[in-house]
Amino acid sequence: MALFHWDRSRKLRAAPKLRMLHLRPTPFKKMRVKLATQVMSRSVAAAMVLYADLDILPPESRETAAALLKLNDLLDVLNSSSRLAKCFHKRAISQIKPVTAEKHLQLLREADQWLGKWVVGDGSVRVHSIGGLRQTIRGVQSVWDRCVEAGCEFLCTRRLNQDPLENMFGMIRQRGGCMDNPDPTQFRHGYKHVVINHMMAAPPTANCEADSDGLIVGLNMTAARPERASARPMARLRSDDRVMPEPKVVLDVPVDEVTANCLSYVAGYLVHKANVVCRNCERALVRVDSEVRATADVLTALKSHTGVTKCDVGSLKLPSAVLFEFVRECCVSFSVHARSMLFETKILERLVRCVLASKPATVLASQLRCHPRVLTGIAARYMRLMPVSEKWPVSKFS
Template sequence: AHIKPNSFEKMRVNLAFQLFTTDVLRGLLVFQTAIEEQHGDSTATAHFVELIRDLIAAMSSRTPTRSLKRSSEQLQCLQAVLNYLNAWEIHAQGRGFLSKSTSEGLRVTLTSTQELLEYLTEKVGYTFLMTSRLSQDCVERLFGIIRQFSGSNEHPGPSQFLIIASALQFYSLARSPKKGNTPPAVVSALLSCPPAPKEKECLAKLVDKAIDNGDLETAEEVLDHLPYVAQKSDARLLFYMAGYAARKTILKSSCSECKTSCLVAADAAPEGLSSATRAFDRGGLLYPSRRLFDLISTLEDSVTACLSTQCLHPDTMTDILARIGQSNVPPIGCSQHASALTKGVAHFYCITRLYFFVKSINRSREQRSKRKNLRKSASLQ
């Protein structure tokens, strides 16, 4: 849908917003080597994505701090896009350029926004302009719903338009099934969830035993030993996650020696491992020491070994902790706080890692369910 949208998906602004984001720039940076081996230099693509990302931010500001002002970065971004369009059109020479309607529409939008800001600041006395007020996406979305409300009808009459607009005021998306009684799943979803089993004490003991390294020798092995792990995490992303874990756990410590041993200055960080963190840094990221990075790498290897060799189940966290207990976990911090600090970082990282893993699974399930419903709707038409 993002790369090859159909006729309906081309009108969805949110798909374009998702394509031109900082996450895409991070992906181009992380996978730069693999991309350039297959498709050549990616610098121009990254520059274009960054330019459109800044344009979207400038044209959708909702707060005074990010609004359009005279001599602001947002206003300079609009002029930069206009200059980019002119240079692109001259270089393309009629080939590989935007369509005439798209290029002219974009130029009119940017130029009119500049002139509107100039008029409001000079004639009316405004100090800024929140450009989100200029958007007509809500109107287009409403018209799109009305056109598709009674089937594929691109030209509803005035009476039909008024009837549909009135119906939308009390229309609800939570509808009961068209045929048959309500299935048990719908009814059970409205009931309160049963209380979760109280396993916090057991998991806490497993964390302690895992970090102490040696208390789980007689424990029954849960996972099947495979000759290799199906997946491996990128070291640059692990370095970034180590800094995130340090912010959430180590910064809360009052021991200066622990902070010094776990964090380093930006210029002292390894060049290869910290390349992604340097690209994402806007002045607030932390750079972990080698000892902290080794701890996160050990934890990630154990987590990846579990999640890539078996399906998710209620005892996945127990399996992860059991595998960590079989690893040589390097302690961090000073001699006085090493045990508590290492356990705290391990506890935070395992929970955070599993949370994002479950979130990705739920997102995939929602996408599959949505595609299934769309295919079913298309077959009924």
């Protein structure tokens, strides 16, 4: 609750998915597993450690963060769906890589012993979900032993839960007009209809996560679908737009340490989405090494797959000093100008022009010779992210 209290009022949040609904769910929302997994996640643990390092939260919050991290790793191992996942714990238990399988099994054994030490209240209260989770852990180990005996190379633990069944049969029932008991012919036609029309994904309000089976979900529709306008990159900015005067370039505005950490993490995410191919251009945007040297890189290191206790960003990217200043200009420009332009037109183009006129943009533009439009795309993507985080009308920035 203290983490949510300090984080909710910020423009850039260290735990952006955390809402009051997670902490005080309604009776119906308590049945949604998705809300529980979002609380027991690496992002919440990283935010808690960051606030503890800055003396905003008490030092005891580190123990809570360590417990959340253990639960996050356990849930990742119990929901693996690929042998080549970037996150180590999300990789399938495989005989091809014995080191991965041994570490996963060791984590399951340690988690079983750790859950056995839990005491709720005065010890007289029995929580059935804890016993069910321990039974699931032992069941996965037993299934893997049988797979080894049968000669199976790997085991995707997500295939053992009921989410894929709920997704498939739920969508088939909807396509058939709420058929609770279809005959074989109706089931076959419904299954073909669901697969061909790319409908095997669960809706956003569903209790279970979407099944990422590439053989089923990866099928495209037989007819070509036009690309949505919001999914396309921002069109080329026209210099003849004289609808409203351009906003002035904002002077230097200081940001606190929490915002600086969030900006560093967002900057690395924007570079990842930019898909820069040229090595020289990538050096201008990303730091060559992956070691945490500044206080603004702590959140990125905490969110990496290498773990909260290690100072290595892993698969994430650390922005260069110039790119960090450019993203900082995006943050300040949006905070100063966006609210005053809410009822005007072409807000996105005008905000991007304001950022491109700043000094960091000029320095980066001279180095990005192979990708001259990268800065425009980064600024536009950042401006589109902000209305979602602040619950503003997204159509104004699309």
